Amino acid sequence: MHGVRHPATPYFTAQNPDVPGQMANHGGRIRSVYGLRSDVLNAAGSHLYSPASLTVSQPYLRLRVQKPAAGTTLASDPPVSQVASGHGAPEPASAVLASAPPVAMRSYSRALHEDYAKPWVEAHRQKLVRVEKVEADRRLDTVLANTVGVRLWTKPHTDVFRINLSTRHAGKFVVAEHASLTQVLAQYETGSLIEVWMADDSEWVKQPFDLPIAVSSSQRARVLLRIPGLCDVDCDGLDDEMTATPPATPRKEHRHGRAASMPLSPHGAPAAAPSESSLPVLRLHNASPSQCPDQSRHGVMSKSLLETEHACMQPAVLSEPPAPSLALAEVGRVRSFPYTYTCDMQGPMEKMRGVTRKPAVHFNAAFPGVKWNRSTYYKHRRYYFAACRLNILNTFVQYGRTEKGMWSVLVKHVDELIADDTSETEPEHTVPHTLAHIDRAPDDPSLDRDVDSGRKHIAKLEWFEYHDRSFSSRFSAQTEALIIRVENQPHARGNAKDIYKLVVPGDVHHGRYAAKLFKQPLLDGGVATSHFHGNADVHFREAHRFAFGGDLAALFAVHAEEHNILTYAFSFARSFVLTARGGSPTWAAQSWLEGEQYPVNDSTDNTALIRTLNTFSHWTVSLFHVLYTDFQGVRTPNGAFIVYDCETHTQAI
Incomplete structure (x- = not known):
């Protein structure tokens, strides 16, 4: 082996x-x-x-x-x-x-021939032809969509030069990019400048050829040009072209997913809402200055300006339009707010007088085709009523469509009158566009009775309601500059906040309020007590969460009635935010309540009220993921329960 x-x-x-x-x-x-x-x-x-x-x-x-x-x-x-x-x-x-x-050899199912895959190649070629045709159609559609109608005035009282040009960029037009247009302009000594009509600003502006011009993205996009030196009267057909020129900025329509909550008066009653029939149909203009309250130019001007808007409303009379300049055709061609001339502003602004709810809807009816901007509207609304109080509105209206009758001239004149009146007292505290000084405000007898000793403020009052699918705060021209007085010492003290009595005299919101100032922050992380009273966000959040609870309580009552469920009548005190001029202090305010204090706890003998509030708590946390509990309130003489405080638990603040 x-x-x-x-x-x-x-x-x-x-x-x-x-x-x-x-x-x-x-x-x-x-x-x-x-x-x-x-x-x-x-x-x-x-x-x-x-x-x-x-x-x-x-x-x-x-x-x-x-x-x-x-x-x-x-x-x-x-x-x-x-x-x-x-x-x-x-x-x-x-x-x-x-x-x-054996070694594997390559083999094929059939022999290749010259027509192999020819149908597929032909189908692919036809597909490429169709794709190219579609792309060509798209390019033509883009050219048509970017077509802009150009209107050029070159000489006085001559026919306007009309030409359609296609831009390379949607919504932008550059004169220098179009040779057919620059060749026409080369015949005139323009110095590389051209005047362009800005529809958004309602004015002519000079600019170089290579500067882009914003145009509307619609199919009616137009650009109005003229040689520098020409006036409006020299351009024949200018009014029609301005009317047909859409603004460069498109209007946005707001969608309201839920009807806004009906605003209540400070005493809980629904406030009267202006109807469409309340808007005047005929054009109104103010009476002569003799029909207005007797006011001097400087002596009592500030006192009159402190009065609220409704207090200075002048009796309007029906009469013929004062001048041909108020023709509808002339008004219709202006596409932005404010209008250029005071005479054009008077009629629409009179239609807006007294409007408190849904101002955007009434604004669109009074100023057709004009973009709604809340801050701009209320800014010029204050100027309009200030001119009314100063008895200078009719003077500017009579100037017509002239340089003296321009709205910008009236605004400047109002600022000068107010500055002259306030500069002698406290120039360092002068606020632009201020309509009053607090120290010159007349004292209301009710103010002294309600608050014996307190401090005056000019404050903005905001309430809460649904708007554009969100529950947010709102304010109007009547609530933007209210005269209030807050007592110096707290009316009641608590662990988290102090309650002050706050009075608003002589206004549509006249009444007493319970103003809350917090001692400690509501948010986690902590804010120093010395800085807390200046934190407007915390007070706004407190007023907002309580107002939202009131809105849910009203909705709860509607649902209970629809399902034939018997509940105990209860509601939340209406919540407001009051912010002093300058942003500090800020109060989370409620309507002042008087009645029998009625805390809801285990010792409460009212079983129906306890069950109703417990059902409301479960209903809110089930549908809205927010829990309202630990209610405190007062019982009114008719037996209703009004909540003035509660705790709120949420998933995220």
């Missing part, structure tokens, strides 16, 4: 790596896949093959197992019995070496 080895074959040599099959060495044993008897090989053990004497290069040789046919022997190997016994006598073999598989 010593020195006996299995004859070497090309299947075990590293020089023949193409042989299929596999050889494995397991712990010094060779498990052959020749088909030899495994017990014989295992018996021979390492005497047949020493792992040290056999080297196999990577990859390992692969052998293929195949059961030999009956009666076949290995051509080059001695019988197994001879190997096992050490003799060379032949012995029948039970395995045969597998033949190598």
Whole structure:
């Protein structure tokens, strides 16, 4: 047995790596896949093959197992019995070496021909043709969408030069980019400047040729140009072109998802809302100055300006329009607010007199085609009524559509009159566009009765209601500059806030209020007590969350009535925000309540009220993810319960 080895074959040599099959060495044993008897090989053990004497290069040789046919022997190997016994006598073999598989050859299902994939290529070509046609149509649509009608006045009282040009950029027109237009302008000594009509500002502006001009993105986009030096009277057909020119800034329509809550008076009663029929149909203008309250130019001007808007309303009389300048065609061509001339402003502003609810709707009716801007409207509304109080409005109206009758001249004149009156007293405290000084305000007897000693402020009062799908604060011209007085000492003290009595005299919001000033912050993280009273956001948040609870209480009552559920009558005191001029201090105010204090707790004997408020708490947290609980309020003589304080738990502040 010593020195006996299995004859070497090309299947075990590293020089023949193409042989299929596999050889494995397991712990010094060779498990052959020749088909030899495994017990014989295992018996021979390492005497047949020493792992040290056999080297196999990577990859390992692969052998293929195949059961030999009956009666076949290995051509080059001695019988197994001879190997096992050490003799060379032949012995029948039970395995045969597998033949190598044939080499795979490439083949195709069919022979390629010159029309192979021709239908696909043709279909793709037709698709590209269609795509190119669609792209060409889109380019033409873009050219049409960017077409701007240009109107150019070159000489006095001559026909306007009309030409349609397409811009490279939507909503922008550059004169220098259009050779057909610059060639016409080259015939005149313009000095590379052109006058452009700004529809948003209602004025002519000079600018160079290469400066972009903002135009409307609609199909009626127009640009009005004229040679510098021409006047409006020199441009024939200017009024019609101005009327047809849309503003560059499009109007945005507000969608109201939910009807706004009906505003209540300070005493809880619904306030009267102006109807469409209350708007005057005929044009109104003020009577002569003799019909207005007798006021001097300087002596009592500030006193009159302190009065509220309704106090200075002059009796309006029906009469003929004072001048041809008030023609509707002339008014209609102006597309921005304020109008250029005072005579054009008078009629629409008279229609807006007394409007408190939905001013945007009434504004669109009074100023058709003009973009609504809340701050701009109330700014010029104050100027209009200030001119009315100063008895200078009719003077500017009589100037007509002249330079003296321009609205900007009236605004400047009102500012000068107010500045002259206030500069002699406290020039360092003069606020631009201020209509009054607090120290000159007349004292109301009711003010002294309600607050014996207190400090006067000019403050803005805001209430809360739904607007444009959000519950937010609102204010009007009547509530923007109220005269209030707040008592010096708190009327009541609590752990978190102090309650002061606040009085608003002589106004549509006349009455007493409970003004809250917090001692500590509501938000986590903390704000120093010394800085807390100046934090308007905290007081606004407090007023907002309580007002929102009142709105939910009203909605809860409606739902209970719709489902025939009997509930105890309750409501929230109406909540306001009062901000002193300058932004500090800010109060979270409520209507002043008087009655029997009625805290709702376990000791309350009114079962119906407890069940109603508990149902309301569950209803709010289920539908709105906010929990109103721990109610405190007063009972009115008729038995109703009015909440003046509660706790609110929310998922996120």
